[in-house]
Amino acid sequence: MYQVYGMAASGNCYKVKLMLSLLGETFTWHECDPRQGATRTPAFLKLNPLGKVPVLVLPDGRPLPESNAILCYLAEGSRWWPSDRFARAQVLQWLFFEQYSHEPYVAVARAIQLFYPQRAAELPALIAKGEAALQVMEQHLGRHDYLVGETATIADLALYAYTHVAEEGGFSLRNYPALNRWLERITELPGFIPMQA
Ligand SMILES: N[C@@H](CCC(=O)N[C@@H](CS)C(=O)NCC(=O)O)C(=O)O
Known part of the structure; x- marks a missing residue:
């Protein structure tokens, strides 16, 4: 186990x-x-x-x-990690995006709001950079149901984790309709569990 x-x-x-x-x-x-x-x-x-x-x-x-x-x-070996070479590279593209252009802003803003209020001065810069990442996702998800291909992959799971709680970091998701529809789609996956189950 x-x-x-x-x-x-x-x-x-x-x-x-x-x-x-x-x-x-x-x-x-x-x-x-x-x-x-x-x-x-x-x-x-x-x-x-x-x-x-x-x-x-x-x-x-x-x-x-x-x-x-x-x-x-x-x-590995499941539907969550495509076998096609280019699709795998696209999944990696989103995983690296998550770690370099999304998580350091969206997750860190949330951590400051929840746990480190003494660092509040960092928030405006983090929120500006986080918004840029959310806009990239919004544009992509306006044209596609999932980040890569026709079904959910680990790229969607990686980006769902902090996007769905972005408002706890001070982001407003009101102006991201495609992103909101995608968030909903993830919760409908069989076996989905919420963050604080
Ligand atoms: N790149 C790492 C980041 C892990 C990370 O930052 N973990 C935080 C919690 S979300 C942590 O353990 N922080 C404790 C510390 O930095 O001392 C990953 O994706 O797993």
């Missing part, structure tokens, strides 16, 4: 939980709150020397950090 070290309020960790649920896999969840130092213990640092959640531990004990790498691992 898989072991997942994660924090329930984290979108990066939710990606893993959602993927496992959609695949119908059973797993044990170990709640680790970085704010309580749980990711800096010697035992945790053996799983991920960077001291961050999520970490997936395989049934044979090998640890795998990085949420999007975990998605690729879990989705």
Whole structure:
């Protein structure tokens, strides 16, 4: 059985939980709150020397950090990770977009609003850059039901995680009709679980 070290309020960790649920896999969840130092213990640092959640531990004990790498691992051989070469590259395109142009703004703005109010001065710049990422998604989703191809892939799961809670970070999703329809579509996937299940 898989072991997942994660924090329930984290979108990066939710990606893993959602993927496992959609695949119908059973797993044990170990709640680790970085704010309580749980990711800096010697035992945790053996799983991920960077001291961050999520970490997936395989049934044979090998640890795998990085949420999007975990998605690729879990989705291998399934409908969530296309076999076509160009489609796979497009999925990677969105996974890298998520980590470099979306999560550092949308997720960090949310973390500041929820947990680090002393960093509020950073919010205007984060929100401007996050809006740019959301607009890229809106334009794409105005023409396509999913980010890649005709069905949901791990690209959609990776970007759903923080987009659906963007308003907690101070973003308004009111002006993103295609994005809202896509968010709804994800919740209709068989096996979907909400973030705080
Ligand atoms: N690129 C990593 C980011 C992981 C990450 O930033 N995790 C946060 C929680 S969302 C964390 O563990 N922070 C604790 C720390 O940085 O000390 C991923 O996608 O898994």
